[in-house]
Every structure is written in C-alpha cells, then in structure tokens.
Amino acid sequence: MTQLTHTDPGGTPNHSLVQEDWEALTFKVHRSAYRSPAVFQKETSRIWGHTWLYLGHETEIPKPGDFKSRTLGGRPLIFCRDSSGEIQVFFNACTHRGTILCRHSEGNTKFFQCFYHAWAFSNSGELAALPGDDAYADVPGFKERHRLRSVPRVDSHEGFVFISFDPDVPDLLTHLGEAAHYMSLTAKIGPQGMQTVPGVQLYSVKGNWKLAVENAMDGYHFAPTHNTFVGYLRETGFAVTDDDQYAYDLGDGHGLLILTGHNGRIGMVWEPRFGEAERERTVAKRQEMEDRLGSELAAEIADASRILYVFPNLLLFDLEALTIRQIEPVEAGRTDVRAWQFVETGEPDDVRALRIKTMVSFVGPGGLATPDDIEAYEAVQRGIEATADSADPAWDWSDMSRGMANEKQGNQGRSIDEGAMRSFWRQWSRRVEDDATPGA
Amino acid sequence: MGRRTVSRAEAEDFLYREAQLLDEWRLDEWLALFEEGGRMEVTTTDWNGWDSSSAGAFMCDDHDLIKARVKRLKSRKAHAENPHSRTHRMISNVIILEQGDETVWVAANFIIHRYRDNQAFTYVGRYEHVLVVDDDGLRYRLRRSIPTMESMAPGARLSFIL
Numbered sequence: 001m002t003q004l005t006h007t008d009p010g011g012t013p014n015h016s017l018v019q020e021d022w023e024a025l026t027f028k029v030h031r032s033a034y035r036s037p038a039v040f041q042k043e044t045s046r047i048w049g050h051t052w053l054y055l056g057h058e059t060e061i062p063k064p065g066d067f068k069s070r071t072l073g074g075r076p077l078i079f080c081r082d083s084s085g086e087i088q089v090f091f092n093a094c095t096h097r098g099t100i101l102c103r104h105s106e107g108n109t110k111f112f113q114c115f116y117h118a119w120a121f122s123n124s125g126e127l128a129a130l131p132g133d134d135a136y137a138d139v140p141g142f143k144e145r146h147r148l149r150s151v152p153r154v155d156s157h158e159g160f161v162f163i164s165f166d167p168d169v170p171d172l173l174t175h176l177g178e179a180a181h182y183m184s185l186t187a188k189i190g191p192q193g194m195q196t197v198p199g200v201q202l203y204s205v206k207g208n209w210k211l212a213v214e215n216a217m218d219g220y221h222f223a224p225t226h227n228t229f230v231g232y233l234r235e236t237g238f239a240v241t242d243d244d245q246y247a248y249d250l251g252d253g254h255g256l257l258i259l260t261g262h263n264g265r266i267g268m269v270w271e272p273r274f275g276e277a278e279r280e281r282t283v284a285k286r287q288e289m290e291d292r293l294g295s296e297l298a299a300e301i302a303d304a305s306r307i308l309y310v311f312p313n314l315l316l317f318d319l320e321a322l323t324i325r326q327i328e329p330v331e332a333g334r335t336d337v338r339a340w341q342f343v344e345t346g347e348p349d350d351v352r353a354l355r356i357k358t359m360v361s362f363v364g365p366g367g368l369a370t371p372d373d374i375e376a377y378e379a380v381q382r383g384i385e386a387t388a389d390s391a392d393p394a395w396d397w398s399d400m401s402r403g404m405a406n407e408k409q410g411n412q413g414r415s416i417d418e419g420a421m422r423s424f425w426r427q428w429s430r431r432v433e434d435d436a437t438p439g440a
Numbered sequence: 441m442g443r444r445t446v447s448r449a450e451a452e453d454f455l456y457r458e459a460q461l462l463d464e465w466r467l468d469e470w471l472a473l474f475e476e477g478g479r480m481e482v483t484t485t486d487w488n489g490w491d492s493s494s495a496g497a498f499m500c501d502d503h504d505l506i507k508a509r510v511k512r513l514k515s516r517k518a519h520a521e522n523p524h525s526r527t528h529r530m531i532s533n534v535i536i537l538e539q540g541d542e543t544v545w546v547a548a549n550f551i552i553h554r555y556r557d558n559q560a561f562t563y564v565g566r567y568e569h570v571l572v573v574d575d576d577g578l579r580y581r582l583r584r585s586i587p588t589m590e591s592m593a594p595g596a597r598l599s600f601i602l
Binding site for chain 1 (some may be wrong): 482485487490495496499500502
C-alpha cells in the first residue's frame, strides 16, 4: 500500500482517498475526504449531479395542487402534484430572470406566480400568464420556450419519489437494485399503505454528510455511543444485544443492517415499553399480515428491524417505528437533515400516538439517542483538523478495517463490523475519483 | 371556577425559577415541577397547531420518558451533554391565556443562548404550558416548547431541555 500526502486532496485518480488492501487487511479513508472543499465540489457535481436522489414521498403531497419547496443537491426545487394529479418536479426559478418562483415551503395552488414581473405558471409548468405580452414576438412560441424547467428525470418506487438532474441515468429500479426489495418490505407493513405525517424534523449538523452515512451503517458504535439509551431500554425490560446481526452490501453503494436485538417493532415485535394493549394488537396484526402477505413474507417484514441506506441521500429506518431521513450536503463541514415519521395509513389513534412517541424518543436532535450520534459526527469533523498536513502523513487516515479478516473467509459481515461502510466508500470512490466514468 | 386565581406574577415566578434550575442543571428539582403523568413536547418548526400524537415532533415525552431523559442527562454517558452545555435563558411576554377548574394555560416567549465547544447557538420560541394549580403552587401537566426558527441551525441540537 502506498502512503500518500494529500496537499491537493481529490487530485489525480491514482491518489485515491480510499485505500483498500486485502493482503494487509486494511481499509483507510483519507480525512481530507471529509474536510476538503475541492472534494465537496466534486461530490456535488459527480454524485448529486449524476445519480438518482431521493426527493420526497408521494403522501407529502396527497391532493392536486399540493406542493413542497425543497432544496436538493443545492438546487431549489418545487415538488408538486398538478391539477390532474400527476407528480411534477420543477426547478424553483422563474424562467424569465431566475427569481425564486415559490417562496413558501408548502401549500396548495393552481398557479405559481413570480412576484417580480408577475409571470404565472400552472402547476403543470405552462407559462399561463405573461403580463404585457404584446411586447414579445411570437407569443405562443415564447411561452412554450419559457415553460417551467422540469427536473430531467422523475420516477418513484413504492411512493418514494426520486429525481435525477442527469437525463442519462439508468432506470430508477436499476439504480435501486436490491435496495428496492427492502423498500417494498417496509411499504407493505400497513394494510392500507404507508404515509408520511406532518411534523418534519429539520435540523443541520456541523459534520460532513458521509459521517451521517457511516454512522447509520455502523453497528459498532451502538453500545458505547448509545449507552444511556441502552440503559433506558434495560430499565423498561428490554435487553439490547448485538448477537447475530448482519450488514449487507446491496451494491452501488446501497447498504443494509438487519437488526434483531436493538428494539421491538410496533405492531410486529412486542417489547414491554409498548404496553399491554399493544401486546395483544401485535398478535392480531401479525395474523393480518400473514393473511394478506403469506407467512414467509410477513416474517421477513416483521421479524427484524432494518436500516436501509440508498445511495446517496436516503436513510430508511424501519425500527421500533419508521423514519425517512434525507441528507442534504451544504458544504464539506455542514449537512442539512430532514426526517419524516412514516406511519401506517388508517391505523388507530392510540397506535399512531405510541408510534410517534416511541420513534421520537430515539431519533432526531431531541431524542434520547440521535444527539449522541450528532455529537459523534461533529466531534469527528472537529477532530480531523488535528492531523491535516501532519508530520507523518499516515496519521491523516481513518481506519475502517474492522471485520475484514472475517469477510475474507467468506462470512457474512456482522452489523458491528465495518463492511457496510466499506461498500459505501468503494462506491463513493468510483463516483468521485474515477475520471473515466463521471455519469451513469 | 378555579380553586384560586393565578396571577401573571405567580406564573412568571414559576417560569423564572424553572429557568434557573435548568441553567444550573438542577434536573432532579426540575423534574419535581411536573405532576405525576405530566408530559413534555417540543414541536417541529413546521408545527401548525396539530396534536402531538398525530404528527412528528422534536420531543414527545410522557412522564416515564421525562424521567429517562433526566437520568440520561445526569449520566457522563450522555455524550451530547458531556460536558454540559452552558445555557442562559431569558423569559418574557408572559400571558395567562386561560384559567380553568384545575389548570391554568400560560404562554411566554423565550430566548435561550447555548454555548458549547466554543460555539454559540440561539434558540428562539414560545412556551404554551398547561399548569395544574395547587394550593401550594403550580405543576406541569403539559410543558410545550414551540421553536420559532425555520429549522434547527447548524449544530443546534436539542440535547438539553428547551
């Protein structure tokens, strides 16, 4: 293995920031990958500019005219359902002079009108009103050329809407690969489907986006980082274990942890803190799932928790309850996070209340666990300044070799090893560092 | 008819006393400000008046969770608050919204400055509390914090009591 000095991080492709050696059983990531504005710029262009990105869930905009404005990959967008019920995704910029067209974060409208010169666009993108149009030649042609700009690719899987700024990406299902199956498992939990609810956690962390991905794919941190949460569960009568839990490389950077020992699952695996009423309902709910889906599929959905990472910006937490987390990198050291509670459509009010209370007690910046994860990302982001341009260049690498010997023997990687992080970093390197394949 | 009328001054004293306990990290004394079964909520920044049991939130603690939160925050293993943040709370614009038979609804504005890791964070919002009126004082039935910010600013987590 070559040791490299990275005075020019993200430089030539030979000088990879990800070093893997199956003889020495080492896997290292150069810390400039988290620090460097130049690396961040490459990521924005080569990842966010050229792959499918999770935008939002269809149930966020259930009615014709519903919209959300949302920034993805640094680009302001409008995510809306047009008057005929079709999902539309537009760049949120007036085609006239580029003004932010929609300055509300959400709402319902038939038209988006720019305040600057009063151009108005229908919710399917037509330029519907052009004040003083007698001063333009060929008004119909002009209007057609100045439709709202649609994001080149929009597609959805199980209600999860993805977009691509690059028209030439492969189909969404090709991109999702094996991850599609696990999204489908989660989507089948509710007999009437699944939906987001209002009450979106919007927060921002002073850490690189890849630290948030690593953290979600890293079962090794759970016991020490979440010591107090594990203690809380123990007091409620649930003993956390890391035994027999595994991590899966789903290809193309997607990763999965399947967890059986961290928590119960509302409606599926009872634990004492859910209460006695929920215990009985869990039995009935399992029967409902078996009747609807067959016992094998019901068991696959219900018996284990899953943390699914869909490269590059979606984390689906199917744990005690469900949370969709979207990662939006802002700069090398800052990441915006958006999290939606994901619930069964039509479930009883008391179950909904239990689900939200339970999930919020774990996740989010006010939970009993996520703040310690945030502390970890932020402490890494601060700590990696220490070894930048250090006397010995070897000090400026982070180690992710845990479990490589086991993996080399052909065994399934454990959740408490670092295999899922390695598969993420391999995809990252292919995307960001390989100059030959900037797209696809 | 209420058992007795709660004056704005009494509500202010209660809130100021609470702010002092929290700023001094006297969490056991703070916990005693809740009635048995009392709850605590921190709404998300898109909150539109909905019931916390039907929508997401930043915090949605029943009494057991509040106790678990206090226990956690007293532990050296609550990494996000070890060391503890320094907080400095300003409370104003206290209003008695409504006095009921057992309870009084109190609103107030807050600005909380939080300092940690050589960084400063400002949390701005309002309280809308439901307090149980006893002969000897007030107790939380529902302690609700409603952030005014559009989102939590970079690094501005809610690892402390807002």
